[in-house]
Amino acid sequence: MSLVVTTVFRMPRNLADLQVDYWKMQAEDARARADLMRDPDAKATMLEIVQKYEAMADRAARREIIRHHPD
DSSP, X not given: OOOOOOOXXXXXXXXXXXXXXXXXXXXXXXXXXXXXXXXXXXXXXXXXXXXXXXXXXXXHHHHHHHHHOOO
16 A cells, blocks of 8 residues: 655745745744844844845845836
8 A cells, every 4th residue: 555645835936936935034033033042232133134134035025026017
């Protein structure tokens, strides 16, 4: 008897969606790490990294909008 396992994996519509999701996940991970930090300087640095990741996600999203609406 054989067992067939089917995995449903929803792929993003395109690479830009993948990039947006990637940078958002990086920001979430960095934010979670910052929440665990006790040192104020380290926490502030990690929150700056969160802002950079969020900016990367925003840029990727803007590139996608421009790609679809070049006017």
